[in-house]
Amino acid sequence: MPETNPKFFVKRMARKVAEPASALSGDEQIDSPRKQASERRRASTAKAAQSSKAVFGDLVEVLHPDRTRAELILGANSTATLVGVADEFRRGDEIRRHGLQVRSKLLFCGPPGCGKSLCAEVVAAELKMPLIVARLDAIIASHLGETASNLRKVFDAAQARPVVLFFDEFDALARARSDSSEHSEIKRVVNSLLMMIDRFAGRSLLIAATNIEQSIDRAIWRRFDEVVLFEKPSLPQIRRLLRLKTRNFTPDFDIARYAESFAGMSFAQIERTCLSAIRAAILMHKKVIGREQFETALNHEKRRATIESSVLA
Ligand SMILES: Nc1ncnc2c1ncn2[C@@H]1O[C@H](COP(=O)(O)OP(=O)(O)O)[C@@H](O)[C@H]1O
Ligand SMILES: [Mg+2]
Incomplete structure (x- = not known):
């Protein structure tokens, strides 16, 4: 049997059908048309x-x-x-x-x-x-x-x-x-x-x-x-990705200036760095990413990349 290591991507099941916000409070006896449509979907x-x-x-x-x-x-x-x-x-x-x-x-x-x-x-x-x-x-x-x-x-x-x-x-x-x-x-x-x-x-x-x-x-x-x-991102693509992935937690510094630090990384690695920085911001009750959290996340990702490349080499 051939060796396989199938990596299936995260289940992103069915478009989440949001519960309609009802104007009625308490138990709803009368279903709104939106609720009925959502039930049907x-x-x-x-x-x-x-x-x-x-x-x-x-x-x-x-x-x-x-x-x-x-x-x-x-x-x-x-x-x-x-x-x-x-x-x-x-x-x-x-x-x-x-x-x-x-x-x-x-x-x-x-x-x-x-x-x-x-x-x-x-x-x-x-x-x-x-x-x-x-x-x-x-x-x-x-x-x-x-x-x-x-x-x-x-x-x-x-x-x-x-x-x-x-x-x-x-x-x-x-x-x-x-x-x-x-x-x-x-x-x-x-x-x-x-x-x-x-x-x-x-x-x-x-x-x-x-x-x-x-x-x-x-x-x-x-x-x-x-x-x-599908290629590793170019510098302009890295800048776009950094902005895209931090758009809900806008950094309080110019994140695009960090693009070169990510040269050679994949989109997924860059995304992971942004997500770590966002998690750190959340734990600090902040709505923006600080430079320090971002640099910590970047250094962490770089360490991980070094370990990966030495293990997989
Ligand atoms: N070209 C890209 N543009 C934007 N985001 C990307 C891109 N490539 C990867 N990502 C991010 O990294 C995650 C993992 O990438 P994935 O599509 O699983 O890569 P692959 O299948 O090539 O290994 C994606 O879900 C996405 O969030
Ligand atoms: Mg894949």
């Missing part, structure tokens, strides 16, 4: 989750992300590709009418913490489709023959309704067939995966993400309509 989300469970079993996790494109900082080329794909997707009928296929298979590449999972969430939210996250720990079975049949189930179910099907850590499945350390069964899995990707059609999107793109089989690589690169 809650019931339909629960029903959708139940039916997804029936269709996909435990092989996937069904999410209804609510993250917006304003949260995602991306380079111009990657943005253009994604906007193009989303436009095409929304107006797919016009393209199909001319006998052409809509681009629907995307490969996300790049180092950890640079927005691959976030982007899959944003795409699903923008296109108003559920995000079906393949659970590799459940799909990859000890009998590899079963792995192919699990994959088949997931692909079939994902094409029967419009969804975004997401394979994180895709390299665990798609590792090169030439990798001699692998059992020959894995080659069979890769072969069936090739066929499933080839035949993937309909009104769903397929997104696969990997940090180790070199280990992806070339034949699989070619089958994706687009390869989108």
